[in-house]
Amino acid sequence: MYNLINEALTNTNSQPDSKGNILLVDDLPENLKLLSDLLSKYGYTARSVTSGARAIKTAKAKRPDVMFLDVLMPEMNGYQVCQAFKADPDLCDIPIIFISALGDTVDKLKGFEVGGVDYITKPYQVKEVLARLEAQLIIQKQQRSLQDEIAKRKEIEEVLYQSRSLLSSILNSALDGIAAMQAVRDPATGEIEDFRCLVVNPIISKMLGRNRDDLIGKLVFRRFIEHIDPHLFARFVEVVESGDPLDEDFYYPLDDSDSSWYHYVAVKLGDGFAVTVRDITSRKQTELALQEANRKLELLANLDGLTQIANRRRFNDYLLFHWQHHQREQKMLSLILIDIDYFKLYNDSYGHQGGDDCLIQVAQAIAKVPQRVVDLVARYGGEEFAVILPNTDTEGALIIAESIKQAIADLAIPHQNSMVSDRVTLSLGVASMIPSVGQSLEVLISNADNALYKAKKCGRDQAIAHID
Incomplete structure (x- = not known):
């Protein structure tokens, strides 16, 4: 990653006019220097501080356009620093982009919950950092333009x-x-x-x-x-x-x-x-551009970065929506939980890059099986995937599950350390139910998870439905 950044810095001509004032917050000076040099070479003005307290003081002295904030810092962690900014009327609308080695979904969700506008996982790609930074600067510019336009219109109306x-x-x-x-x-x-x-x-x-x-x-x-x-x-x-x-x-x-x-x-x-x-x-043109920027940001927030299918956040929201809808309509809702058999052994054999390639192939193959617009395929976590099938009973869900299993078999991805096959296989757990009033959707998830566990216990490479 450092070689990629240094190469980008070498090949990029410096620009005389600053494209934005960026505040960098990280307790490691080497991280600050690397990111500061990168932004400077791309025409941004970068200031660096090593603590949350100094970040607040620096931002009050000269307001930044965007702040990059590390999570793991002494005294005040990144989440606490973000909360302090959002609680300050003078600093609350400064966009904060977390940039951290913490890549778990819960860490990212925490970043959004405390007020961050984006979350970049280390090691990062130069183009990703610049693209997300530019998106925030564009949104700020458009918002200021809209505010100026509204202010001018009010002046004319008062006349x-x-x-x-x-x-x-x-x-x-x-x-x-x-x-x-x-x-x-x-x-x-x-x-x-x-x-x-x-x-x-x-x-x-x-x-x-x-x-x-x-x-x-x-x-x-x-x-x-x-x-x-x-x-x-x-x-x-x-x-x-x-x-x-x-x-x-x-x-x-x-x-x-x-x-x-x-x-x-x-x-x-x-x-x-x-x-x-x-x-x-x-x-009007500015409004349309802002709507497009917001659409892209929402897409990033609901898409798994590796597999390009729905992420866990999107899965949670979508399942809750259809749980409540099926509860009102008293219709059958089905869920399939999927696990790649012996995926840890796959990573041990082919390395993490090979594991990532496998996840991408499997995810895209699963996503092609459900044919209806209302069906959702999501990455549930790690090597686990989930399929939400609205208005579908157990029999229909099992048909989809078997089709998914066959789709992966057709890929014929080698797996030399698998205990069930020399190719990548799946274990699938199917659960279907009509949600009742007062019942939690965790029941549906638990039933699917139990069926998945049974499929693994019974030898893997199979789909099993939960039976009440």
Whole structure:
């Protein structure tokens, strides 16, 4: 790992402008130097401290954009340092990425529970560290952009309630479109037939493709607005009749313009209304980018890094959801627990890299067996896997289990130290039940685990169902 990092540092040109201010917290100076040199070479400004107390003091003196935090430290461990940051109003929103040799699921879950945004396991890959760091910096930048945009919009909306003299002074200099409309009513029925433009600023006239002199006093509003949305005119009428404001976004691509999204606020003004229109295309693009970043982060949080199938966290959430659903619907829910036979001996024979390759092949083969979208295949832990089969009875679950067993047999992965075969085999435990009110889902897990134990005890390389 150190050779990979040093090679990356050698081949990377330093950048004159800092891409972010990063605080590194680790009690081992050699770890701090290695990571600090890496970040500096990639254009980041890195500061290093060796304790939680110094981290708090340093962050208060100069706020970092992101903090990398080790878990195992004297006096205050990483989890305690993270909790201290989250309890401080001035530091609570600093993204904290744990970077630790502790790779168990429980350690990672603890990191997320105390407020960490990500968790990187040592030894780490350079590209992984940089990718996760960049994701956090992008999210921060987008959030600041959204906050600035919202603040600007509120300022414009407050202007609407100022006096006529103030409104007149800002019309020609405003970046938003501003207009005031007067209702034109049918003399016989009193119903609003159209709106006459009383005030129109240059932005509005540009949107309408008309000169201001051609708009003021004219009846052009209904024809234009129904071109955007046939139902929108009636809603503006409702603003005048009820006094309730409108506050919405709308999509309207203009010719020879990159703008396509707008936000408008319409409020009652006498027997008519005032409206402001803002181009929010950039904000919409930022929102979409933020949604994509959040989607990728959620995917990382629910995916097993090695096998690329669902992880234990996703398994727990999914099983709980379907347990409660099947409890309400009184339908059968099945669970298959799977263990690779004599996997420790496999690691002893082929090494940990060979073991990882075996886990990946087995996981991907298992994942291809269930055909329904609602079925979930997850890594349960180590060499154990689990399959959740909603609305499936024991007979159906056993069919899936046998298909999984056959899929692994078809892989024909050599296993010279196995006690049951010269190829990799599986033991599978199947449990099915209709959840009852007040019953814990641990019963289903325990039944599947007992069936798995029985499959191992009876010679392995087989699937056994739990029988009540």
